[in-house]
Amino acid sequence: MxxxxxxxxxxxxxxxxxxxxxxxxxxxxxxxxxxxxxxxxxxxxxxxxxxxxxxxxxxxxxxxxxxxxxxxxxxxxxxxxxxxxxxxxxxxxxxxxxxxxxxxxxxxxxxxxxxxxxxxxxxxxxxxxxxxxxxxxxxxxxxxxxxxxxxxxxxxxxxxxxxxxxxxxxxxxxxxxxxxxxxxxxxxxxxxxPLRHGLTAPGGILGGGHPAYAIYLARSGRVAVAALEPHFWARLLDLLGIGGTHAELAAAFLERDAQDWEAWGSEHDVPVVAVL
Structure with a gap:
């Protein structure tokens, strides 16, 4: 070998x-x-x-x-x-x-x-x-x-x-x-x-504290969103035509199935994938 x-x-x-x-x-x-x-x-x-x-x-x-x-x-x-x-x-x-x-x-x-x-x-x-x-x-x-x-x-x-x-x-x-x-x-x-330093602790930036990094219900299934970088975050909000709150994103992601959102994310170069 x-x-x-x-x-x-x-x-x-x-x-x-x-x-x-x-x-x-x-x-x-x-x-x-x-x-x-x-x-x-x-x-x-x-x-x-x-x-x-x-x-x-x-x-x-x-x-x-x-x-x-x-x-x-x-x-x-x-x-x-x-x-x-x-x-x-x-x-x-x-x-x-x-x-x-x-x-x-x-x-x-x-x-x-x-x-x-x-x-x-x-x-x-x-x-x-x-x-x-x-x-x-x-x-x-x-x-x-x-x-x-x-x-x-x-x-x-x-x-x-x-x-x-x-x-x-x-x-x-x-x-x-x-x-x-x-x-x-x-x-x-x-x-x-990272947990001990608060990054992934509940309420931390990677622990649910920022809507750009979260899991949302879709029309069927769930989607994982990790649009932390400013350009990804701005593009995501612009494409969805919404503000940047958890509630607004939660409502938007209910409009399609998880697999459809994954294809959408790939098409628009936004880190959104279906949760397997």
Missing amino acids: TGRLAGVRVVSLAGTLPGPVAARRLRAEGAEVIRVEGPGGDILRTVAADLVDALVGDQQVIRLNLKEPADRARLHELLDEADLLLTSSRPSALARLGLTREVVAQRWPRLGWVAIVGETGERAEEAGHDLTYQAQAGLLGAGTELPRVLLADLSAAERVVTECVLALRQADLHGSGGYAEVGLVESARDLGE
């Missing part, structure tokens, strides 16, 4: 979502990815088999029981030829398999190890999932509705890719890939920075 990471070999022990998403990105850039699963496979497959297939379809999947010496020896052979190691288990669980920072650095000095944890540092052993990480980061709305996007998982996956590239660069410059932790809580907290 050709690509910017052609010739790079990745061994991934990282299951569920952030690790596989990151590994797919690396694979798309040309890296060879060897995915190591336990004897029972990835638990995510029991609830979202199609998703797992989409993530790992072009990777080499090997099932090993790392509690067995022979299978641990096979993993070591894979690491002998690897440039990057991805993990998502607790540090204590990896230590029981002989994977500690000291051991890895001594045996595979050029190997870059990127470890996905719930939170970096002393809280790396604490259990959690995307929902608890978003809760800790203050990203959940009022009430009990669950988030539709796994923000902590997916943003962490992007950080994993970045850390992998940095590890490869460090190995080229200094001969040591090193170790890096990616915390899901930290990833979620960074996503919440």
Whole structure:
């Protein structure tokens, strides 16, 4: 496979979502990815088999029981030829398999190890999932509705890719890939920075406080409007022939179906789309 990471070999022990998403990105850039699963496979497959297939379809999947010496020896052979190691288990669980920072650095000095944890540092052993990480980061709305996007998982996956590239660069410059932790809580907290500064908070400019950035009911469906720039905003109001209040825009968008408004927005170069 050709690509910017052609010739790079990745061994991934990282299951569920952030690790596989990151590994797919690396694979798309040309890296060879060897995915190591336990004897029972990835638990995510029991609830979202199609998703797992989409993530790992072009990777080499090997099932090993790392509690067995022979299978641990096979993993070591894979690491002998690897440039990057991805993990998502607790540090204590990896230590029981002989994977500690000291051991890895001594045996595979050029190997870059990127470890996905719930939170970096002393809280790396604490259990959690995307929902608890978003809760800790203050990203959940009022009430009990669950988030539709796994923000902590997916943003962490992007950080994993970045850390992998940095590890490869460090190995080229200094001969040591090193170790890096990616915390899901930290990833979620960074996503919440605009909220903490009021930008997307209720009543903020991107939180319902400006009629140029809002969702409106259409005759059928809904439309999302993001005409923040002055030239978009002026053009929108001029084309609709209205003033700039929420009420005026709400009344105007009831005149057509959402898909018709999307076509209208494309025709007139105004950011208006149907909400899927």
